Amino acid sequence: MALFDHATSAPRNRLLAALPPEDLARLRPRLEAVPLTLREVLSAPGKPITAIYFPETGYVSMLAYLKDGDVIEVAAVGNEGIVGMPILLGDDSDDCEAMVQNPGTALRMDAAAFRAELDHTPAFRSLLLRSALFQHRQVVRTAACNGRHHTDQRLARWLLVARDRAEGGAFAMTHELLAMMLGVRRAGITVAASQLQRAGLIHYERGRIEVTDRPGLEAAACECYGVARRALDHLLGSNPRVQSLRCH
Amino acid sequence: MPGSRFYYEIRDGGILARDDEGQVFADGKAAREDAVMLLTEMARSLPGRGKDKNKITARVRDGAGKLIFTATLSLDVEWND
Numbered sequence: 001m002a003l004f005d006h007a008t009s010a011p012r013n014r015l016l017a018a019l020p021p022e023d024l025a026r027l028r029p030r031l032e033a034v035p036l037t038l039r040e041v042l043s044a045p046g047k048p049i050t051a052i053y054f055p056e057t058g059y060v061s062m063l064a065y066l067k068d069g070d071v072i073e074v075a076a077v078g079n080e081g082i083v084g085m086p087i088l089l090g091d092d093s094d095d096c097e098a099m100v101q102n103p104g105t106a107l108r109m110d111a112a113a114f115r116a117e118l119d120h121t122p123a124f125r126s127l128l129l130r131s132a133l134f135q136h137r138q139v140v141r142t143a144a145c146n147g148r149h150h151t152d153q154r155l156a157r158w159l160l161v162a163r164d165r166a167e168g169g170a171f172a173m174t175h176e177l178l179a180m181m182l183g184v185r186r187a188g189i190t191v192a193a194s195q196l197q198r199a200g201l202i203h204y205e206r207g208r209i210e211v212t213d214r215p216g217l218e219a220a221a222c223e224c225y226g227v228a229r230r231a232l233d234h235l236l237g238s239n240p241r242v243q244s245l246r247c248h
Numbered sequence: 249m250p251g252s253r254f255y256y257e258i259r260d261g262g263i264l265a266r267d268d269e270g271q272v273f274a275d276g277k278a279a280r281e282d283a284v285m286l287l288t289e290m291a292r293s294l295p296g297r298g299k300d301k302n303k304i305t306a307r308v309r310d311g312a313g314k315l316i317f318t319a320t321l322s323l324d325v326e327w328n329d
Contacts, residue, residue, distance in 0.1 A: 150292060150293040150296065151289065151290075151292075151293070152293070175269070184289050185282060185285055185286040185289055186271055187256045187258065187265070187267060187271070187282070187283075187286045187306070188286055188289050188290060190256065190258075190265045190267050191258055191264050191265040191290065193265075194264060194265040195264070
C-alpha cells in the first residue's frame with residue numbers, strides 16, 4: 001500500500017500529522033512505508049535499536065519477560081506514538097521487546113536519521129519529547145491500575161483502547177493474549193469477559209470481540225481509560241488536522 | 249508436545265464462567281497451581297462486594313469431563329456480638 005501517493009496527504013500517525021508542514025516535508029524522504037505483521041519483533045530486549053517506527057494502523061506491545069517465563073504487556077503503542085523511544089532519550093536499546101500485536105502498517109525511519117532530525121529540528125524534538133512524557137505517564141498509570149483495579153475493570157479499559165485503535169468494529173483477540181497483556185491467569189480473563197458479556201457490554205465469539213455497549217463499557221472500566229484519553233488529547237492539542245484523524 | 253487439556257468451571261454462588269475451549273497444562277499438578285493462582289487473583293475483587301461470607305470455587309475437569317479437583321477460596325467475617 002502506498003502511503004504517500006500524494007504529496008499533501010496527511011500521515012496517519014498522529015505525531016507526524018501534528019508537525020508543521022515544512023518539517024514534515026523534510027522528513028518524508030527518510031520515512032519508509034512498511035507492513036507490521038502479526039507477532040513481528042521490531043526490537044529485542046538489550047539489542048541495539050536500528051529503526052524508529054511510527055505506527056499508522058495496528059498496534060505494538062512492549063513486553064516484559066519475567067524469569068519464571070511469564071510475559072506481561074507493560075505498554076502499548078498505536079498511531080499516537082513511536083516505537084524506539086530509547087533512541088530519543090539518548091540510549092540505544094530497551095529492556096522490553098516490541099512485538100506487533102495487531103497487524104497494520106507503519107512509517108519506518110533509520111535510527112541515525114532520526115537522531116540527526118532531532119538535532120536539526122526543534123519542533124520535531126519538542127513534539128517527540130512530549131510524546132515520551134505521555135508514554136511515561138501511561139506506564140505510571142498502568143502500574144497504579146495493575147496494583148489496585150479489578151480484572152473486569154482493567155479488561156474493560158483494555159478493550160476500549162483496542163477498540164479505539166481497531167479499524168472496523170470487531171477485532172481479533174484470544175483469552176490467552178488478553179491474559180498476557182493484563183498479567184492474570186487465562187481463566188481470570190474468561191471470568192471477567194463473561195461478566196462483561198452478561199452485562200451486554202461486549203460480544204465474544206471464536207476469537208473476535210465486539211463492543212456492543214460503549215457507554216456501558218466506559219462505565220465498567222476504571223477511571224484510567226478516561227485519564228489516558230484526556231492525556232492523549234492534551235498531547236496532540238487542538239490541531240484541526242489531528243482531530244480529523246481521531247478514531248471513534 | 250506433552251500435556252493435556254483441562255477445563256475450568258468457576259462458581260461464586262451461581263456460575264461465573266465455564267471454559268469450553270480448555271487450557272493445556274503439563275499435568276494435574278500444573279493445573280492445580282494455576283487454579284490456586286487464579287483464586288488468589290480473584291480474591292482481589294472480594295472487598296468490593298462487602299459480604300461477610302464469600303466463596304469462590306474452581307472445578308477442573310479433563311477432556312472426558314471427569315472432575316480432577318475442586319479448589320475453593322473462602323473468606324468469612326464473623327462478628328462477635
